[in-house]
Amino acid sequence: MKQVIAVMASVMLIGSSLQAQNDDVLVKITPDIPYLYVTHMGQKVKIGRIQDTTNRLTDDYTKTSRACPPFCIHPTKVNDKVKTIAEVEMAHFLKKKVNSGKGVVIDARLKSWYELETIPSAVNIPYTVMDSGTKKTAEKVFRLLGMQIRKDGSWDFSKAKELAVFDNGVWCDQSRRLIDGLLKYGYPAQKIVYYRDGFQGWKLLGLTTVVQKENVK
Amino acid sequence: MKKSATAFIAAIVTSGTLQAASDDVLVKITPDIPYLYVTHMGQKVKIGRIQDTTNRLTDDYTKTSRACPPFCIHPTKVNEKVKTIAEVEMAHFLKEKVNSGKGVVIDARLKSWYELETIPSAINIPFPVMESGTKKTAEKVFRLLGMRVRKDGSWDFSKAKELAVFCNGVWCDQSHRLIDGMLKYGYPAEKIAYYRSGFQGWKLLGLTTVVQKENVK
Numbered sequence: 001m002k003q004v005i006a007v008m009a010s011v012m013l014i015g016s017s018l019q020a021q022n023d024d025v026l027v028k029i030t031p032d033i034p035y036l037y038v039t040h041m042g043q044k045v046k047i048g049r050i051q052d053t054t055n056r057l058t059d060d061y062t063k064t065s066r067a068c069p070p071f072c073i074h075p076t077k078v079n080d081k082v083k084t085i086a087e088v089e090m091a092h093f094l095k096k097k098v099n100s101g102k103g104v105v106i107d108a109r110l111k112s113w114y115e116l117e118t119i120p121s122a123v124n125i126p127y128t129v130m131d132s133g134t135k136k137t138a139e140k141v142f143r144l145l146g147m148q149i150r151k152d153g154s155w156d157f158s159k160a161k162e163l164a165v166f167d168n169g170v171w172c173d174q175s176r177r178l179i180d181g182l183l184k185y186g187y188p189a190q191k192i193v194y195y196r197d198g199f200q201g202w203k204l205l206g207l208t209t210v211v212q213k214e215n216v217k
Numbered sequence: 218m219k220k221s222a223t224a225f226i227a228a229i230v231t232s233g234t235l236q237a238a239s240d241d242v243l244v245k246i247t248p249d250i251p252y253l254y255v256t257h258m259g260q261k262v263k264i265g266r267i268q269d270t271t272n273r274l275t276d277d278y279t280k281t282s283r284a285c286p287p288f289c290i291h292p293t294k295v296n297e298k299v300k301t302i303a304e305v306e307m308a309h310f311l312k313e314k315v316n317s318g319k320g321v322v323i324d325a326r327l328k329s330w331y332e333l334e335t336i337p338s339a340i341n342i343p344f345p346v347m348e349s350g351t352k353k354t355a356e357k358v359f360r361l362l363g364m365r366v367r368k369d370g371s372w373d374f375s376k377a378k379e380l381a382v383f384c385n386g387v388w389c390d391q392s393h394r395l396i397d398g399m400l401k402y403g404y405p406a407e408k409i410a411y412y413r414s415g416f417q418g419w420k421l422l423g424l425t426t427v428v429q430k431e432n433v434k
Contacts, residue, residue, distance in 0.1 A: 027282045031289055049282055056279040064274055064423030065244045065267045072248055073422060075305040086387065086413070088292040170303065170414075171422070196303070197387075197414075204421075205290060205388070206281030 027051050027206065029091045036095050038121035040210050045120040047094065050206030061169070061200045071171040074196065078176045081189035084196050085164065087205060093164050093193070094121060103162040104145065108178040109199075115212045119166065119202055127167070127174040130181025138185035145187075155186060162191045169200030244268050244423065246308045253312050255338035257427050262337040264311065267423030278386070278417040288388040291413065295393045298406035301413050302381065304422060310381050310410070311338060320379040321362065325395040326416075332429045336383065336419055344384070344391040347398025355402035362404075374405050381410045386417030 025034035027049045035048035077084050085093070090105075097103025098121050107114045107122040114124040129137060143149075146160040163182075167174035175194055183189055195201075203209065242251035244266045252265035294301050302310070307322075314320025315338050322339040324331045331341040342358060350358070356366070363377040380399075384391035392411055400406055412418075420426065 026284050028285045028289065031286055049285075051282060053280075053282050053284060055281050057281055058273075058275075058279065062273040062275070062279055062421075063270075064272050064421060065270050067243050067270060068245045068266075069248055072245065073304045076301065076303045084293065086293045087290045170418075200421075201387075204279075204281060204417075 025051070027053065029207070030088055033091050033095065036091060038094055038098060040120045040122075041212075045208065045210060047091075047120050047208045049208075055206060057204055059203075061203050066171050068171070070173075072173075074170050074173065074176065076196065078179055078194045078196070079183065079189065082179060082183075083193045085193045086195070086197055087201065087207070089193070090119075090164060090195055090202075093162075097162050101161075103164065105195075106163050106165045106178070108165050108167045108174045109172075113168070117199075117209050117211050119199070120208060120210050122166075125178060127178040127181070129178075130185075131177045133181060133185075135185060138181075142185070142187060147187075157186070157188050157191070160188065160191060162193070163187075164193050164195050166195040166198045166202075169198040170196055172198060242268070244270065246424070247305050250308050250312065253308060255311055255315060257337045257339075258429075262425070262427060264308075264337050264425045266425075272423060274421055276420075278420050283388050285388070287390075289390075291387050291390065291393065293413065295396055295411045295413070296400065296406065299396060299400075300407075300410045302410045303412070303414055304418065304424070306410070307336075307381060307412055310379075314379050318378075320381065323380050323382045323395070325382050325384045325391045326389075330385070334416075334426050334428045336416070337425060337427050339383075342395060344395040344398070346395075347402075348394045350398060350402075352402060355398075359402070359404060364404075372403060374403070374408070377405065377408060379408045379410070380404075381412050383412040383415045383419075386415040387413055389415060 025048070028034040029036065029049060035046055037044055037046055039045070093103055094105070098105060105119055105122040107118050107124045108127045110126050110128070111124060114122070125141060129141065142155065142160065145163070148156045148159060150156050165175045165179055175198070179192055179194060182192060242265070245251040246253070246266060252263055254261055254263055256262070310320055311322070315322060322336055324335050324339040324341045325344045327343050328341055346354060346358065359372065359377065362380070365373045365376060367373050382392045382396055392415070396409055396411060399409065
């Protein structure tokens with residue numbers, strides 16, 4: 001609790017100096033958002049973009065030709081009822097929903113990928129958990145996401161968090177499989193969004209990532 | 218006429234052998250579309266994906282940090298009424314609409330960019346044409362796109378083509394500016410789609426491009 005208050009106080013202090021520095025940021029996230037702060041595993045993290053205009057992506061996310069099938073390009077929508085979003089919407093989601101506790105970014109990849117490198121503030125729900133999960137598993141996951149169980153045993157999603165789900169990129173089907181699993185057990189579609197560009201899109205725009213374990217991949 | 222008839226016959230002959238070859242394609246566009254044919258400047262062009270699974274993008278499209286402003290990341294939608302699409306929808310659009318004459322892919326970039334390298338079958342309408350264009354300019358452009366002028370002088374868009382507009386990528390606002398210009402002069406929003414990932418997204422998936430002029434850029 002003390003840590004949360006300390007973080008809040010420091011965020012407010014920094015917030016006022018942000019305005020002055022606003023104009024110094026060459027590569028902003030959006031015209032109104034030069035950078036933003038989130039909490040990742042209890043630590044405050046600044047999400048911004050790499051400021052070096054000559055910087056290029058050179059890692060495996062520049063590979064163009066993963067075999068299809070199985071790594072086929074996804075359509076724009078993963079499901080008719082689930083909205084597809086991109087980076088600008090992610091920035092607003094982080095600022096407004098995640099920071100107020102109403103939303104969560106979900107990394108749908110396997111734990112090893114999440115630990116290697118992920119989007120700041122993201123929580124890991126590997127797609128396999130919901131893909132082959134039981135109703136019992138779903139209940140556990142949903143409770144963590146704010147679902148409540150009524151006296152009659154039915155599930156109340158009114159306080160359940162809004163979720164922004166991502167995986168490796170447009171050719172990765174793990175988000176879809178996680179989302180299908182969530183919908184199957186009743187998570188409200190209007191509370192789920194699909195960040196289609198995923199980790200590849202995030203890195204391609206030089207956005208901040210958190211590296212948790214050094215790993216050769 | 219002779220040339221297009223020959224091209225047409227060649228397309229039919231080739232498509233007969235497509236089925237047999239289908240299973241040999243390692244990196245398909247979609248599970249049902251290993252590759253597809255379009256016409257670009259009168260020539261038949263095969264659109265497929267680079268088949269080398271180790272291939273990486275290394276050109277300027279891997280740059281992560283263009284100054285924002287002015288090269289800010291675009292929201293998912295360019296306009297409330299205009300649909301945003303991606304590569305799978307582009308593939309279907311090319312197969313069904315472009316090849317039947319009902320649709321056109323529009324490269325909204327400046328002519329020099331279009332001539333350097335573009336998406337096969339795309340025609341070029343540089344964004345300044347519509348952005349700073351007059352009603353007279355709009356009429357010319359729209360007529361080329363199938364709009365007809367009624368006896369009373371009003372504009373009939375019933376036979377106007379469907380358009381898929383793209384520019385350099387999610388940080389490029391040229392599609393947005395072209396589309397705004399088109400909507401301003403009455404082109405039906407439901408006949409326009411915005412391919413947000415643009416040329417960067419296209420290249421990042423190893424999709425075929427046409428190079429028209431060798432140029433150092």
